[in-house]
Amino acid sequence: MLSRRDEILIGLGVMALAALFLWWLIPTYVAIPRRVPNRALAPSFWPNIIGWTMMLAGALLATRATLGPALPTGTADRVGPRGPEFLRLFGMAAIMLVTYLAIPVLGMVWVSMLTFLAILFLTGAKRLGWGVLVAVLLPLTLYFFFTKVAGVAIPQGQIVRLP
Amino acid sequence: MSLLESVAAGFALVMQWESLFFLATGVAVGVFAGAVPGMSATMAVALTLPFTFALPPIYGILLLLGVYKGGIFGGSIPAILIKTPGTPASSATALDGYPLAEQGKAGKALSMALYSSCIADFVSNIALIMFAGWLALFALNFGPPEFFTLIVFSLTIIAGVSGDSLLKGIVAATLGLMLATVGLDFIGGTERFTFGSVEMRGGLNFIAVLIGLFALPEIISYVRNPRERDASVRGLGHASLTRAEFRGSLKSIFRGSAIGVFMGSIPGIGAAPSAFLSYSEARRSSPNRDNFGKGEIEGVAAAEAGNNGVAGATLIPLLSLGIPGDVITAIIIGAFMIHGLTPGPLLFENHADLVYAIFIGLIASSFLLLIIGSVAIRAFRYIADVPTNLLFPAVLVLCIFGVYAINNSIFDVLVMMAMGLIGYIMLVLRFPAAPFLIAFILGPLLENTFRQSLLMSGGSLEIFLRGPITVIFWCLTVASLYFIIRSTIAAARIRRQARQGSETAPEQKD
Numbered sequence: 001m002l003s004r005r006d007e008i009l010i011g012l013g014v015m016a017l018a019a020l021f022l023w024w025l026i027p028t029y030v031a032i033p034r035r036v037p038n039r040a041l042a043p044s045f046w047p048n049i050i051g052w053t054m055m056l057a058g059a060l061l062a063t064r065a066t067l068g069p070a071l072p073t074g075t076a077d078r079v080g081p082r083g084p085e086f087l088r089l090f091g092m093a094a095i096m097l098v099t100y101l102a103i104p105v106l107g108m109v110w111v112s113m114l115t116f117l118a119i120l121f122l123t124g125a126k127r128l129g130w131g132v133l134v135a136v137l138l139p140l141t142l143y144f145f146f147t148k149v150a151g152v153a154i155p156q157g158q159i160v161r162l163p
Numbered sequence: 164m165s166l167l168e169s170v171a172a173g174f175a176l177v178m179q180w181e182s183l184f185f186l187a188t189g190v191a192v193g194v195f196a197g198a199v200p201g202m203s204a205t206m207a208v209a210l211t212l213p214f215t216f217a218l219p220p221i222y223g224i225l226l227l228l229g230v231y232k233g234g235i236f237g238g239s240i241p242a243i244l245i246k247t248p249g250t251p252a253s254s255a256t257a258l259d260g261y262p263l264a265e266q267g268k269a270g271k272a273l274s275m276a277l278y279s280s281c282i283a284d285f286v287s288n289i290a291l292i293m294f295a296g297w298l299a300l301f302a303l304n305f306g307p308p309e310f311f312t313l314i315v316f317s318l319t320i321i322a323g324v325s326g327d328s329l330l331k332g333i334v335a336a337t338l339g340l341m342l343a344t345v346g347l348d349f350i351g352g353t354e355r356f357t358f359g360s361v362e363m364r365g366g367l368n369f370i371a372v373l374i375g376l377f378a379l380p381e382i383i384s385y386v387r388n389p390r391e392r393d394a395s396v397r398g399l400g401h402a403s404l405t406r407a408e409f410r411g412s413l414k415s416i417f418r419g420s421a422i423g424v425f426m427g428s429i430p431g432i433g434a435a436p437s438a439f440l441s442y443s444e445a446r447r448s449s450p451n452r453d454n455f456g457k458g459e460i461e462g463v464a465a466a467e468a469g470n471n472g473v474a475g476a477t478l479i480p481l482l483s484l485g486i487p488g489d490v491i492t493a494i495i496i497g498a499f500m501i502h503g504l505t506p507g508p509l510l511f512e513n514h515a516d517l518v519y520a521i522f523i524g525l526i527a528s529s530f531l532l533l534i535i536g537s538v539a540i541r542a543f544r545y546i547a548d549v550p551t552n553l554l555f556p557a558v559l560v561l562c563i564f565g566v567y568a569i570n571n572s573i574f575d576v577l578v579m580m581a582m583g584l585i586g587y588i589m590l591v592l593r594f595p596a597a598p599f600l601i602a603f604i605l606g607p608l609l610e611n612t613f614r615q616s617l618l619m620s621g622g623s624l625e626i627f628l629r630g631p632i633t634v635i636f637w638c639l640t641v642a643s644l645y646f647i648i649r650s651t652i653a654a655a656r657i658r659r660q661a662r663q664g665s666e667t668a669p670e671q672k673d
């Protein structure tokens with residue numbers, strides 16, 4: 001269970017997301033034809049209903065958290081990461097971003113090996129020998145499965161190409 | 164094609180060694196994944212999905228169904244041996260299974276779990292075969308208004324998969340509906356939320372979304388807190404299940420199977436309530452009711468029968484109406500989509516051989532589960548030793564290759580990663596992921612059938628009440644909402660009383 005403060009913030013956050021959707025994303029990024037025979041047939045009709053439903057649910061979440069009983073002190077779960085947790089999460093986000101950006105350059109197999117090893121180091125894994133073995137063998141196995149069996153062209157990158 | 168011809172064609176499709184091989188592989192993968200602490204049947208089905216697209220439809224679908232069936236049973240192994248249920252429904256199995264393991268009777272509990280799982284699974288498959296065709300025939304009369312009202316009713320299943328907070332379930336569902344609107348508009352062909360990107364015109368790839376949502380949050384959670392799991396594994400012991408114990412539990416097994424079939428055929432209820440209801444019914448009617456919770460073998464049988472009785476029945480709405488009964492069947496829709504098949508009444512018309520092949524394959528899966536499950540019970544000690552520090556990076560690599568392979572698109576890998584981050588935030592903030600996925604699947608159907616209906620009627624809303632079928636679905640929706648609101652209020656009251664009780668207890672101590 002989360003604390004009352006967190007639940008109120010979640011409700012308000014949902015309302016802010018709904019507002020963003022209703023008053024910025026829909027008007028800017030939904031192309032509406034000039035002549036629509038019926039309002040319900042307009043491409044913005046469903047997004048508007050969804051946005052308003054989300055707004056209402058967010059308001060109810062915030063209201064319920066405000067009016068409901070608070071949790072006993074010290075029993076609420078912690079939401080935000082602290083210290084090393086934050087660093088590891090930040091590291092994971094960086095690994096994912098670099099993985100995506102590096103695939104066209106290095107190829108999926110080599111990037112997967114590096115990603116595997118990066119997560120091993122990030123989490124302070126103990127069995128490094130096994131880790132390196134799996135990091136090398138798994139992407140190679142998947143590469144041969146997808147290219148030779150499934151006929152999928154796995155991105156090779158621009159540096160070292162596999163057969 | 165007549166019924167007999169369809170059955171014969173289906174039989175010919177299944178009775179090839181490749182079909183049985185993929186089915187057996189699926190069951191083995193499912194049992195393994197269900198048994199590994201930290202993995203789940205849902206994650207296993209999601210990760211297997213990309214590997215099915217290179218296969219002919221029948222092999223791919225049988226592989227996934229095998230993973231599903233195996234995963235549900237596999238979850239009971241850690242529930243009994245280390246009190247760590249692999250699936251939420253296995254929590255009921257742990258109530259008596261773990262005490263039995265503590266008494267050195269884990270082998271007995273696991274054997275009973277396996278036998279009751281296989282029997283319930285078999286009963287559930289028979290129910291699927293009996294009712295799915297009939298329901299599909301009935302659904303052939305449906306037009307867009309009937310489908311619209313059916314989907315509105317089906318969206319109430321979100322309540323069943325919302326967990327503790329219905330409101331959070333609704334928010335998650337609106338988020339799923341929101342993302343489902345990305346792409347070209349169905350009627351006008353205009354762009355919605357594509358941000359000028361050509362890749363987003365076709366909408367977000369379903370497989371990328373579901374893998375991101377169900378596999379990546381677990382990996383991110385592990386990275387945030389990579390402590391080794393320290394659950395101790397109990398030995399199997401030397402006590403084996405006797406014939407008298409098995410016979411004594413048969414009534415509970417069949418009752419649990421019936422409960423599972425009934426609850427599984429209603430979208431959204433899922434295996435966990437079925438397992439607990441079956442368990443409580445067994446306890447209520449058993450002469451050994453005082454022993455329940457302390458290591459009663461009948462309790463294990465009832466819980467597992469309720470859990471596995473759902474497995475075939477959840478496919479009834481999926482195959483006959485195209486409505487996923489729970490989150491795993493929502494993922495299985497992906498397998499049909501990959502092969503250009505749409506579950507629903509027309510599947511029975513156009514691909515009857517495939518449907519009957521699936522039915523026969525499911526029956527075969529019950530027997531394969533019996534064989535593979537027996538081996539898995541003995542091998543669990545090794546399965547439990549799979550190091551999580553290798554497992555989770557390996558899952559990430561599998562996700563990257565699998566998602567890319569669906570459309571040869573690196574953009575899909577980006578979608579998966581973005582969904583992983585969204586899924587992790589939802590996990591931390593206690594938003595359930597299942598409503599998101601179900602809404603993401605049903606959203607386009609809901610919108611399209613609504614707009615098709617309005618085009619048919621020239622804009623008149625009366626079309627949504629045009630016949631008895633639409634009226635029945637509206638009545639079911641209202642009834643479902645009434646029960647949801649009533650049970651939500653009752654649950655909130657119980658939680659409030661429990662909280663007040665825990666607050667007053669320390670004061671009394673003082």
